[in-house]
């Protein structure tokens with residue numbers, strides 16, 4: 001490909017402008033939650049894969065935790081299995097669990113790994129079952145808007161009891177890109193469906209990642225008027241949940257981001273994954289996209 005002189009100058013200037021960010025980010029570990037809603041079409045998926053490979057090439061260590069909620073929903077619908085969400089969590093009986101595991105590990109994980117590797121990225125897919133990476137326990141309570149907890153039984157929905165980093169560490173030390181499906185297992189071998197945001201937050205915490213990026217299908221956290229909240233103070237959150245500003249799938253996303261920054265992750269960002277090169281814009285252009293959450 002030959003560029004015109006003008007286009008070549010523009011490319012050179014983009015790289016020069018990014019130099020301070022590249023220098024700052026090199027060597028950092030960045031956990032990226034790739035939500036199913038951000039996998040809208042092939043072009044976006046390819047753009048994501050290229051961004052990840054570019055990060056790795058620049059000396060950053062990306063760790064991907066993916067979702068696949070819409071993809072699970074589509075497969076359940078094909079199989080005529082009804083599904084419902086309670087506070088952003090899918091109620092998961094045994095037939096649903098089988099489909100969740102099949103879609104996340106067999107379909108979505110493989111597709112992301114394959115795309116990254118098409119750009120020479122050396123991605124390796126794993127689920128929480130591999131090397132006992134995600135030890136789960138059954139989710140038994142959730143927070144209700146007034147701040148108290150309520151007992152719940154959502155079937156095989158789990159929460160993270162422990163992240164064992166041995167395999168992730170090994171992959172990072174040998175320059176592979178871990179791509180993790182949010183399937184957990186308990187010590188008895190029972191399989192659990194875990195919200196991918198919760199897994200991403202815990203992975204970021206245990207790795208003491210520099211950043212947690214949560215790619216989703218909104219420009220960021222929005223207020224009641226639909227305007228972007230560009231920076232969230234962690235103390236405001238309970239009120240925003242209580243008054244209904246934060247609802248559905250945004251609840252686990254915000255909670256995991258806050259927990260991560262309160263446990264050593266430098267910052268968490270909710271970013272619109274429907275934008276081409278969303279990851280690069282966030283990391284290298286400081287285009288002030290999305291919502292920043294700091295401790």
Ligand SMILES: Nc1ncnc2c1ncn2[C@@H]1O[C@H](COP(=O)(O)OP(=O)(O)O)[C@@H](O)[C@H]1O
Pocket residue numbers: 035036037038067069088197215216217218220221222223245246247248249250251253
């Ligand atoms: N205050 C809010 N700002 C933005 N989105 C919100 C808010 N409250 C609830 N949501 C919902 O949360 C969704 C994102 O969560 P979710 O569907 O779980 O995405 P993902 O699959 O990317 O994890 C948005 O599409 C939106 O419908």
Ligand SMILES: CC(=O)N[C@@H](CCC(=O)OP(=O)(O)O)C(=O)O
Pocket residue numbers: 034035036037066067068069070072088089090100157158182193194195196197249
């Ligand atoms: C318990 C629970 O709700 N698990 C999620 C797991 C996938 C996920 O979190 O996907 P997104 O990030 O794309 O929403 C589900 O079954 O949809």
